[in-house]
Amino acid sequence: SQTIHQWPATLVQPVGSPLSLECTVEGTSNPNLYWYRQAAGRGLQLLFYSVGIGQISSEVPQNLSASRPQDRQFILSSKKLLLSDSGFYLCAWSVLRARRNTEAFFGQGTRLTVV
Amino acid sequence: SQQGEEDPQALSIQEGENATMNCSYKTSINNLQWYRQNSGRGLVHLILIRSNEREKHSGRLRVTLDTSKKSSSLLITASRAADTASYFCATANQAGTALIFGKGTTLSVSS
Numbered sequence: 018s019q020t021i022h023q024w025p026a027t028l029v030q031p032v033g034s035p036l037s038l039e040c041t042v043e044g045t046s047n048p049n050l051y052w053y054r055q056a057a058g059r060g061l062q063l064l065f066y067s068v069g070i071g072q073i074s075s076e077v078p079q080n081l082s083a084s085r086p087q088d089r090q091f092i093l094s095s096k097k098l099l100l101s102d103s104g105f106y107l108c109a110w111s112v113l114r115a116r117r118n119t120e121a122f123f124g125q126g127t128r129l130t131v132v
Numbered sequence: 133s134q135q136g137e138e139d140p141q142a143l144s145i146q147e148g149e150n151a152t153m154n155c156s157y158k159t160s161i162n163n164l165q166w167y168r169q170n171s172g173r174g175l176v177h178l179i180l181i182r183s184n185e186r187e188k189h190s191g192r193l194r195v196t197l198d199t200s201k202k203s204s205s206l207l208i209t210a211s212r213a214a215d216t217a218s219y220f221c222a223t224a225n226q227a228g229t230a231l232i233f234g235k236g237t238t239l240s241v242s243s
Binding site: 023049051053058059060061063066068074076105107109111113117118119120121122123124125126128 | 162165172173175176177222224225229231232233234235236238
């Protein structure tokens with residue numbers, strides 16, 4: 018069965034510090050991978066998605082970057098965190114069938130607080 | 133950019149009542165999906181309805197889709213306190229490569 022691991026669950030980081038959030042998927046190959054951010058009480062904002070190793074699409078210009086060094090590994094990074102980077106970060110995966118999106122599976126999220 | 137928009141933003145009902153949430157979207161779709169999120173957790177997929185379907189059922193969930201109005205509704209019948217959560221609709225971006233979510237409806241079911 019497929020599983021998705023996202024860690025850490027919570028993180029408190031000072032302004033200006035670096036960030037690395039990791040997400041790994043098991044039980045499937047060549048998934049589409051996504052990073053979303055959710056502000057308190059708000060909807061999900063798509064940050065990055067990847068359709069293959071080394072292929073990253075950015076949806077919103079920002080202080081963050083993403084990388085996909087392996088097929089089932091997706092990393093969200095920042096060199097210097099801003100207060101506005103605080104939020105709930107969610108990793109997800111899905112597959113395309115007949116060029117159509119199927120259901121997405123989400124990790125449990127990382128609550129990032131920048132202080 | 134936001135593709136789907138749910139309304140109402142918040143809904144409070146009593147156990148046993150039905151809850152209806154609506155979603156409107158802007159562009160043509162292949163399918164529309166509904167997700168649930170318990171507080172502080174990841175999203176869980178509930179149901180997918182294809183663009184050529186008008187209605188779909190799953191347990192106490194009923195989803196309708198009206199492509200002419202670019203809208204969908206999620207009905208939860210005989211609600212329970214455990215249904216308390218946020219509910220989101222999602223459709224694919226224009227490239228068909230990622231899901232775009234609405235802002236969600238927060239449902240509170242009191243016993």
